[in-house]
Amino acid sequence: MTTDSTTAAAGSTTTSTEPGTDRAADRAAARRNPLGVHALVFVGDTSPASVESAVRRTAEAGFDLLEFSLHDSINLDRAATRALLQEHGLSAACSRGLAPDADVSSDDPAVVARGQELLRQSLALTADIGATVLTGALYSAFGKAAAPLTRTGRDHVVGVLSELAQEAAPLGVTLGLEVCNRYETNVVNTARDAVRLADDIGADNVMVHLDTYHMNIEEDDFVQPVLDTGDRLGYVHIGENHRGYLGSGHLDFASFFGALQRIDYRGAVTFESFSSAVLAPGLSNDLAIWRNLWDDGDDLARSAREFLDAGLSSSA
Template sequence: MSTAPIANSLGVHALVWVGDTSPESVDTAVRQTAEAGFDLLELSLHDSVNLDVPRARAALQEAGLQVACSRGLAFDADVSSDDPAVVDRGAKLLADSLQVTRDLGGTHFTGALYSALGKYSAPLSAAGRANVVRVLRELAAEAAGAGMTLGLEVCNRYETNVVNTARDALRLADDIGADNVLVHLDTYHMNIEEADFVRPVLEVGDRLGYVHIGENHRGYLGSGHLDFTSFFHALADIRYTGPVTFESFSSAVVAPGLSADLAVWRNLWDDGADLARHARSFLADGLAAAARR
């Protein structure tokens, strides 16, 4: 494991360890995250109904871990819908999730906050986009009062029709018009939608608030074809000091329903602990090397 100093908090997604947020699963995720040497645990709030927030916060604090929370929405609770009732359900989910993040002690609430997570059959409508802007403007005001940021995760065309590139995210953030709405880049999605791994980072610049690192096939870092060296150097060029979180999914861990939502049709790993230890070293070494240029 690298001991070179880096500016970023290194995180790992809880779905590397466990498939839900039951008290026992969160305890396991916290323990294994700390044992693997990470600084931050990202919790997906898709299962927040089972999350014991006070217990989770106490466990995170005892382990000395930071926390970030993420989520996408469902088609019956989608703020990009034209249906006011569907939009209202999505807005309620976002508000509740922001509160959970705050109660856990987190300051980063991020993900596909702007739509359902799934393949759409048509382009985003003007009315739907206006709903996204309105809802996220209201959510951003609430977040700002708590000293929190919102992340617009840039996802591929098969998972949303709202934000597919860094430029899309910047335009949406501009329309929302709140300083605490930042861009969240993810190398897995960038590999599908962006022309390269450098220009989007440079274009986002100091509006980058969160980073997901995932291989093109979501397996072990370095076992695919992604140019992480260029990406790490671009992060160094903009002096990015925010979280860098490893994300990977396998149905060996993720529950069947969520595995289907994420299209986990084949598994590239079955040992989350080995995967995470490798990822932690890969991230620390790559970021440190880029910073030493």
């Protein structure tokens, strides 16, 4: 299976016109990847005012893509969001996990059916706002599992995501299998797990989504998982080991950026960071956002954009 990561996560290039950003603009021109930022850097919900704020601030910080978590999707105005993204020249991605009563990796067919319907609704929303990526833990409930995944449960995952991929293809949406740590899922914990699942699903519009925060827990290093994933890699989350400012932790981003260059990765690289300064109903507790790692989302976003510009251009 080959995934066109450029198509799956492409975005228009937006660079800042603020004074003193010439070098940043040069670095942006040198890199090959659209840069994204998670909306929770700016806002904790998807009300019209919050979406307007997140879109505007994403563009002002010089990013190309905005990622929305669908935990609060009932409040999201689809037409208005699509128009705002177009107005500011941004592409978009959507992400989500599943609840225990809507877990497609369950042995219970009724629970699986609820999860399948939730994924279909999420796919429709993703397409309606003009986003081209629906990613996350699409394969299981979010949270520490009580037992290992069963054979029946895995078969349910493959069946549901195979059907979802067929529905997503004519909409121009690529599905991402985000590799998450053992405390958040028992289905996919390593890049190799995700590649095997993608192979079993067998759809060209299903790709692997790597996240440095989770890789730090589960992988041996930051290079081999990228090489193992190869052209199946279609989306990347960049986050520190504590999910604060990039460069303030201990992660080996230079090796990771170098590995992306080795496989000629052209997809989006999206900054993800959480702090108790921006709270999302329900989701912040699920993610254990107890610490105040930053107060100023705009400063955080500008810092991340500059860090990514420098790191990705230096590895090119």
